Each structure stands twice: as C-alpha cells, then as structure tokens.
Amino acid sequence: EDQVTQSPEALRLQEGESSSLNCSYTVSGLRGLFWYRQDPGKGPEFLFTLYSAGEEKEKERLKATLTKKESFLHITAPKPEDSATYLCAVQRVRITQGGSEKLVFGKGTKLTVNP
Amino acid sequence: DVKVTQSSRYLVKRTGEKVFLECVQDMDHENMFWYRQDPGLGLRLIYFSYDVKMKEKGDIPEGYSVSREKKERFSLILESASTNQTSMYLCASSLGVLGFGQYFGPGTRLTVT
Numbered sequence: 645e646d647q648v649t650q651s652p653e654a655l656r657l658q659e660g661e662s663s664s665l666n667c668s669y670t671v672s673g674l675r676g677l678f679w680y681r682q683d684p685g686k687g688p689e690f691l692f693t694l695y696s697a698g699e700e701k702e703k704e705r706l707k708a709t710l711t712k713k714e715s716f717l718h719i720t721a722p723k724p725e726d727s728a729t730y731l732c733a734v735q736r737v738r739i740t741q742g743g744s745e746k747l748v749f750g751k752g753t754k755l756t757v758n759p
Numbered sequence: 760d761v762k763v764t765q766s767s768r769y770l771v772k773r774t775g776e777k778v779f780l781e782c783v784q785d786m787d788h789e790n791m792f793w794y795r796q797d798p799g800l801g802l803r804l805i806y807f808s809y810d811v812k813m814k815e816k817g818d819i820p821e822g823y824s825v826s827r828e829k830k831e832r833f834s835l836i837l838e839s840a841s842t843n844q845t846s847m848y849l850c851a852s853s854l855g856v857l858g859f860g861q862y863f864g865p866g867t868r869l870t871v872t
Contacts, residue, residue: 678860687763687849687863688802731802746817747861751801 646671650732650750657722657757665717665753667732677715678747679708680731688731722757729754762786763864765850771870778837780867782850791833792851792861793817793825802849808833840871 649668657663669677676695680688692701694710701708705726707718717730733747766781784791792807794817804817806825814825822844826834833852837844847868851861 676859680863685866685868687851687866690860690862693860733802746804746807749802751799 646734646736646748648732648734648748648750650730650753652753653751654754655756657719657755659723659757659759660721662718662720662722664719665730665755667715667717667750668713669715669732669734670713671734671736671748673737675735675737675745677710678733678735679715679717680733682729682731682752684729719755722755724757724759727755727757763850763852763862765848765864765867767867768865769868769870771872772837772840773872774841776840776871778840778869778871780835780837780848780850780869782833782835782852782864783831784833784852784862785831786852786854786862787830788852788854788862789830790853790855790859790861791827792853793823793833793835794849794851795819795846796849796866797846805835840869842871845869845871 647670651666676693678693679691682688692708697712699710705720709716729752731752733749735747763784772778790809793805794802796802803819805823808814808827824836847866849866850864853859853861
C-alpha cells in the first residue's frame with residue numbers, strides 16, 4: 645500500500661532561521677510527488693511537482709528536492725507569512741488503461757515562523 | 760490562474776437532509792475530485808471524475824454520490840446527512856490524468872446537527 649509520512653508534525657522557527665521539512669514515501673512506481681501549502685480554513689495551494697530523483701524546484705524562499713525514497717522542502721530565511729501547513733502527496737504510475745490514479749497525501753507539517 | 764469555486768464556504772444542515780455541494784472550475788480541466796479533510800486524518804478522497812458522466816470511487820465513497828453533467832461542474836451529494844459527515848469538503852481539478860498538480864477550491868465547512 646502506498647504511504648506518505650511527513651516529519652516533523654510541527655515546526656517552530658524564528659524569522660530567518662532556515663530549515664527543512666521531510667516527506668518519506670513508499671509507492672510502487674512514482675509518477676509524481678506534489679507539495680502544497682495550506683492556510684487555516686482554506687484549500688491547499690499547489691506549489692511544486694517533482695517527477696524523478698535528483699530533480700529540484702524553487703519558488704521564492706522554498707526549494708523542493710526529490711530522492712528515490714523522500715523529498716525535502718527547504719525553507720531559506722523564512723518569514724512569518726510562510727507560516728502554514730505544508731502537505732506532500734504522491735501519485736503512482738498507472739498500469740491500466742483509462743481513468744486516473746489518485747494522490748496519496750501525508751498528514752502535513754505545521755510550520756510556524758515567529759517574528 | 761486556475762480558479763476553482765465552491766458553492767458555499769459554510770453550511771449547516773440537519774441529520775437526514777439531502778445536501779448538495781457544487782464545484783466549478785474555469786480552466787477546462789479534465790479531472791475533478793472531491794475530498795474531505797478532518798483533523799488527524801488528513802485529506803481523504805471521496806470520488807473523482809476524469810470525464811463528463813464518468814466517476815470513480817475514492818477511499819471513502821459510502822454515504823456520498825456525485826454528478827458530472829458538464830465538464831466544468833462536479834457536484835457532491837450527501838443523500839441523507841449524518842453527524843459523522845461534519846467536515847471540511849474540498850473540491851479540486853487537474854489538467855491531465857497523470858503527473859499533473861491538483862488545484863483546490865476554498866472548501867466548504869459542513870456541519871450536520
């Protein structure tokens with residue numbers, strides 16, 4: 645069964661204190677790994693898709709990397725507005741014709757950045 | 760920008776009522792999804808649709824049905840609402856079948872009393 649585990653569950657940082665969030669996964673053939681940001685009471689906001697080991701994507705202070713077993717979301721010099729829950733999801737390779745393959749989500753890391 | 764809208768942000772219904780949640784996307788996406796999100800359980804897929812009039816069950820379809828009569832619109836129906844269906848409901852859409860990110864709506868907080 646496909647599984648996604650995110651760690652830590654919660655992380656408190658001071659403004660400017662860089663850190664990383666982890667997403668470990670087991671899936672029988674990875675089609676894509678996705679990172680989302682979710683603010684309280686709102687829907688998740690799509691950030692990145694990573695497709696293969698060694699790939700990296702960047703957006704402002706965020707950088708996502710991928711290995712064969714995990715992904716990291718690196719946050720450089722975070723600001724209070726980066727406070728949110730960050731979700732990771734994986735999609736497996738589809739082996740039958742038609743339809744789609746669902747995303748399997750982790751439970752998220754709640755990031756708090758204090759000024 | 761992709762825009763996914765949901766018919767209500769907050770909804771309060773009574774046990775046994777039939778509830779309709781509507782979702783509309785404006786980017787001509789093929790795929791649409793309904794999730795519910797609960798503390799400690801994360802996001803769970805209820806149903807998804809990869810084409811008009813096509814649907815597939817997700818992880819927790821019991822007590823729910825869906826309808827997709829037009830490409831841009833995907834409805835979630837609670838046939839007879841129960842208190843354990845109190846949750847945040849999220850609709851999403853994606854361009855392609857595989858490898859495409861899903862874009863979420865703002866969510867509907869449903870309370871069943």
